[in-house]
Amino acid sequence: MNILIVGAGNMGSIYITSFLNNHLLTKEQLYILEHSEQKTTDLQQAGYRNAYHQPGEWIKSMDLIFLAIKPQDAEEFFNTIRAYLTPAHLLISIMAGISIDKIKRWVPTTKIIRAMPNLPAQIGMGMTGFTAAASVDKKELFIVQNLINTTGKSLYFEDEEKLNAVTAISGSGPAYVFYFMQAMMDTAQQMGFSQSEAELLVEQTFMGAVHLENRSQASCNEWIKRVSSKGGTTEAAITRFGRLTLDKHIQEGLKQALQRSIELGK
Ligand SMILES: NC(=O)C1=CN([C@@H]2O[C@H](COP(=O)(O)OP(=O)(O)OC[C@H]3O[C@@H](n4cnc5c(N)ncnc54)[C@H](O)[C@@H]3O)[C@@H](O)[C@H]2O)C=CC1
Numbered sequence: 003m004n005i006l007i008v009g010a011g012n013m014g015s016i017y018i019t020s021f022l023n024n025h026l027l028t029k030e031q032l033y034i035l036e037h038s039e040q041k042t043t044d045l046q047q048a049g050y051r052n053a054y055h056q057p058g059e060w061i062k063s064m065d066l067i068f069l070a071i072k073p074q075d076a077e078e079f080f081n082t083i084r085a086y087l088t089p090a091h092l093l094i095s096i097m098a099g100i101s102i103d104k105i106k107r108w109v110p111t112t113k114i115i116r117a118m119p120n121l122p123a124q125i126g127m128g129m130t131g132f133t134a135a136a137s138v139d140k141k142e143l144f145i146v147q148n149l150i151n152t153t154g155k156s157l158y159f160e161d162e163e164k165l166n167a168v169t170a171i172s173g174s175g176p177a178y179v180f181y182f183m184q185a186m187m188d189t190a191q192q193m194g195f196s197q198s199e200a201e202l203l204v205e206q207t208f209m210g211a212v213h214l215e216n217r218s219q220a221s222c223n224e225w226i227k228r229v230s231s232k233g234g235t236t237e238a239a240i241t242r243f244g245r246l247t248l249d250k251h252i253q254e255g256l257k258q259a260l261q262r263s264i265e266l267g268k
């Protein structure tokens with residue numbers, strides 16, 4: 003099986019490494035199409051003999067094409083590649099917001115899978131939501147799910163609409179966590195800790211809390227109660243968060259991400 007990864011940026015590079023490290027394919031079966039001449043040269047020098055800067059006839063021999071380019075680059079990309087695509091090609095797009103129907107208008111194949119991963123895929127701890135057009139058969143879906151699962155966990159959704167919400171929750175989600183961590187690290191430094199002390203205090207707190215929640219049946223609200231002593235420090239902070247309606251502000255941000263995902267698809 004020959005797999006083409008289009009766009010060797012943040013996400014494309016993760017797939018390249020994951021598929022190879024998990025022995026799902028060899029370097030010879032892996033093809034890369036990258037717009038940047040410099041990146042293509044670097045990839046070739048790193049031993050990726052099938053790294054290309056321009057599309058060509060070779061694309062016809064690809065079985066599976068992973069699209070890891072920005073939504074804004076999609077139309078121009080499809081215009082350059084359309085001549086080399088056939089109805090047998092299986093496409094997987096991770097582009098935020100771009101619907102299967104929209105891609106169908108640009109390409110001769112109807113075998114399209116839409117997936118939304120996230121950045122922890124880089125360390126095999128990613129979360130991917132995906133859906134598929136009716137013409138993708140079960141075997142193709144299994145192959146793609148096996149590939150996706152080299153980067154973490156996945157959930158299949160029958161309803162494509164869910165993919166915009168997946169983007170708003172888990173796709174963009176790591177950035178929300180980093181935002182909260184950064185705010186805590188900045189506060190720790192204001193309280194007199196060095197940068198490295200602040201990082202350790204906050205990182206270990208996040209790690210511990212996430213694992214604790216993950217290994218139990220208790221909800222986050224129950225865990226908050228277990229940390230909070232009556233009249234204590236945690237209660238003081240959580241009460242203040244409540245007065246500031248921090249949860250509503252978080253909801254607003256996530257809804258904005260959902261809206262943007264819908265807009266990107268138009
Ligand atoms: N960064 C993230 O956390 C996530 C990103 N995504 C989606 O993944 C896609 C890629 O995002 P990133 O990897 O962050 O972007 P990126 O900007 O790091 O990578 C995109 C790559 O595509 C290349 N490219 C652009 N036009 C091209 C063309 N016509 N042919 C070949 N290569 C081309 C660029 O040179 C670049 O190397 C986006 O559609 C985004 O919505 C999805 C989930 C998470």
Ligand SMILES: O=C(O)[C@@H]1CCC=N1
Binds near residue numbers: 098169173174
């Ligand atoms: O910000 C974005 O549009 C992409 C999709 C999810 C994460 N990054």
